[in-house]
Amino acid sequence: MSHRNRQLQVSSLARVEGEGALRVVIADGQVQSAELQIYEPPRFFEAFLRGRQYSEVIDITSRICGICPVAYQTSAWLAIEQACGVVADERITALRRLLYCGEWISSHALHIYLLHAPDFLGYPDAIALAANHRDLVERGLRLKQAGNAILEAIGGRAIHPVNTRLGGFHRAPTRSELAPLAERLRAALDDALATVEWVAGFPFPDVQVPIDLLAVYHPDHYAIESGRIRSTTGLDIPADQFSDHVVEHQVARSTALHATLDGGRYLTGPLARYSLNFNQLSPLARQAAQRAGLGPTCRNPFQSIVVRAVETVYAVEEALRLIADYVRPDPAAIIVPPRAGVGHGASEAPRGLLYHRYELEADGRIASATIVPPTSQNQAAIEADLRDVVAANLSLDDSALTALCEQTIRNYDPCISCAAHFLHVSVE
Amino acid sequence: MTAARPRVVVIGVGNPYRADDGVGPAVLAELERRRPPGVDLIVADGEPSQLLDAWAGRDLAVVVDAVLCDPSTPGRIHRTHLPDLLPGATASTHGLGIPDALRLAEVLERTPHELVVFAVEAADLGFGVTLSDAVAAAVPAVVDATRAEIRRVLGPPSAQASTDAGAGNATEFTAAS
Numbered sequence: 001m002s003h004r005n006r007q008l009q010v011s012s013l014a015r016v017e018g019e020g021a022l023r024v025v026i027a028d029g030q031v032q033s034a035e036l037q038i039y040e041p042p043r044f045f046e047a048f049l050r051g052r053q054y055s056e057v058i059d060i061t062s063r064i065c066g067i068c069p070v071a072y073q074t075s076a077w078l079a080i081e082q083a084c085g086v087v088a089d090e091r092i093t094a095l096r097r098l099l100y101c102g103e104w105i106s107s108h109a110l111h112i113y114l115l116h117a118p119d120f121l122g123y124p125d126a127i128a129l130a131a132n133h134r135d136l137v138e139r140g141l142r143l144k145q146a147g148n149a150i151l152e153a154i155g156g157r158a159i160h161p162v163n164t165r166l167g168g169f170h171r172a173p174t175r176s177e178l179a180p181l182a183e184r185l186r187a188a189l190d191d192a193l194a195t196v197e198w199v200a201g202f203p204f205p206d207v208q209v210p211i212d213l214l215a216v217y218h219p220d221h222y223a224i225e226s227g228r229i230r231s232t233t234g235l236d237i238p239a240d241q242f243s244d245h246v247v248e249h250q251v252a253r254s255t256a257l258h259a260t261l262d263g264g265r266y267l268t269g270p271l272a273r274y275s276l277n278f279n280q281l282s283p284l285a286r287q288a289a290q291r292a293g294l295g296p297t298c299r300n301p302f303q304s305i306v307v308r309a310v311e312t313v314y315a316v317e318e319a320l321r322l323i324a325d326y327v328r329p330d331p332a333a334i335i336v337p338p339r340a341g342v343g344h345g346a347s348e349a350p351r352g353l354l355y356h357r358y359e360l361e362a363d364g365r366i367a368s369a370t371i372v373p374p375t376s377q378n379q380a381a382i383e384a385d386l387r388d389v390v391a392a393n394l395s396l397d398d399s400a401l402t403a404l405c406e407q408t409i410r411n412y413d414p415c416i417s418c419a420a421h422f423l424h425v426s427v428e
Numbered sequence: 429m430t431a432a433r434p435r436v437v438v439i440g441v442g443n444p445y446r447a448d449d450g451v452g453p454a455v456l457a458e459l460e461r462r463r464p465p466g467v468d469l470i471v472a473d474g475e476p477s478q479l480l481d482a483w484a485g486r487d488l489a490v491v492v493d494a495v496l497c498d499p500s501t502p503g504r505i506h507r508t509h510l511p512d513l514l515p516g517a518t519a520s521t522h523g524l525g526i527p528d529a530l531r532l533a534e535v536l537e538r539t540p541h542e543l544v545v546f547a548v549e550a551a552d553l554g555f556g557v558t559l560s561d562a563v564a565a566a567v568p569a570v571v572d573a574t575r576a577e578i579r580r581v582l583g584p585p586s587a588q589a590s591t592d593a594g595a596g597n598a599t600e601f602t603a604a605s
Contacts (some may be wrong), residue, residue, distance in 0.1 A: 044445070044555035045445070063443065063444070063445050064473060066473035079453075110475070114476070126532060127531045127532050127535055129536045130536055131535050134535065136535065138536065141480070141536075144477055145481065158481075159472070159473065160471070160479065414575070
């Protein structure tokens with residue numbers, strides 16, 4: 001992503017802090033406001049893309065997020081291919097889904113083990129966790145590497161895939177090239193199941209958020225790389241109608257944007273996917289969820305770590321299934337002739353629904369770009385949670401309050417730098 | 429058949445869409461133009477587990493990154509060298525960049541044998557796709573210094589031109605394949 005925590009301390013040099021800010025205003029013992037700045041919406045990229053060729057969009061958008069480049073590429077190619085009036089065939093779509101599974105596995109494993117588990121176990125960061133439980137962190141890194149192996153085999157690189165393009169791929173792997181990948185994934189499935197069991201035992205406060213949930217839905221399988229958009233309010237729309245229902249408002253006195261779903265607050269991400277599409281998880285994943293104490297829906301943000309672990313089991317299994325059924329696409333990419341028009345794309349990034357819209361000129365130049373990331377959409381929900389958490393913990397000192405706020409934010413796995421400590425809290 | 433990993437890796441850390449934060453990738457792009465044989469070139473965004481994967485077990489890892497200093501001299505280059513990073517050894521992270529990744533690497537025994545960090549002082553880390561003049565001017569010096577580190581560990585390059593893309597990174601794709 002565009003932000004990166006960079007802490008460099010060399011002799012007299014200054015430390016560069018993480019780029020997150022929470023401004024809390026308290027009056028008469030009441031929290032008046034909690035304004036959160038943890039994510040910069042990709043306005044720079046929307047502007048930068050104007051005037052570029054449609055064929056460049058895939059490479060450029062992959063730079064918006066270092067952890068989920070495939071998500072950005074996917075929502076982009078869905079939108080542009082729609083604008084150009086083409087649809088990728090089943091084989092290319094299946095290979096795209098396999099690539100995306102790699103990203104889910106990698107991103108979820110990273111978040112669970114290196115970012116979130118330390119919070120529940122009382123460690124300040126993953127380094128402290130690793131010092132006492134090296135085998136556990138090794139398991140997480142193994143799992144992440146299994147995801148990376150998919151990204152490298154199909155995307156050409158673990159970050160910023162280079163083998164992807166509009167219409168498909170520069171080169172599709174052969175079945176024999178995918179065989180060693182399947183071996184790794186079979187081992188990874190054990191690690192993924194062990195992960196669900198492990199996180200299921202964490203201490204979870206009993207919190208239920210009565211909030212609308214929004215996710216992509218696909219009739220054939222648990223939605224990842226494409227589908228319609230559904231909500232717990234009964235919405236069932238194609239991606240084209242996203243902006244009719246999701247509107248971003250500028251928040252007064254802040255650069256933040258709050259998104260509403262038909263005027264109401266909502267959440268996207270693992271809890272939304274799980275609660276809306278539970279029946280489409282594999283039997284093994286559903287069983288793991290049930291053994292972990294989850295029902296068919298989950299509205300406890302603290303248990304999102306369990307949902308991510310369940311989704312990791314699913315993604316590993318799904319990757320194995322896709323490899324077993326794999327037929328090499330030939331050609332590796334369909335032709336995407338430019339034409340004037342508008343296209344929309346929605347896919348499920350690890351963090352939630354990622355929406356892209358592009359308007360193309362007849363010669364393929366981008367006239368306008370709209371990118372709505374999941375973390376932007378979740379801004380209001382995260383702030384509401386933080387207001388409640390701060391209000392209930394005003395007696396804590398600044399550093400304890402900051403740590404609690406960071407943990408609360410991590411429930412949402414925001415697209416922010418991967419540092420353990422990224423937040424500046426100022427209380428007035 | 430699995431080829432052994434190259435003994436040396438150069439890791440350019442940074443985001444080319446954040447102005448001077450792109451100095452790491454810029455140095456790597458220059459190295460790619462006249463690719464040193466037997467060396468992996470990797471662009472990274474600083475996420476620790478990726479750095480561990482990239483540098484674990486190497487004889488030498490050279491990391492190029494941007495740093496914001498106060499007071500600031502944009503374009504100034506700082507070199508930090510951690511020799512003898514044997515498993516179990518504790519190296520002080522004072523005077524070094526990327527502290528979190530290195531601490532995690534030490535705990536998990538995934539360090540390179542030697543780590544050299546070139547940190548280039550940045551003028552601007554806002555959104556943008558170009559390096560500031562001072563930082564751009566530093567790139568050739570960092571490239572030369574990196575090549576010198578590689579020569580120190582691997583010996584001088586052979587007389588043959590080092591354009592074989594297969595010599596280092598085995599996972600590259602080109603549009604032609």
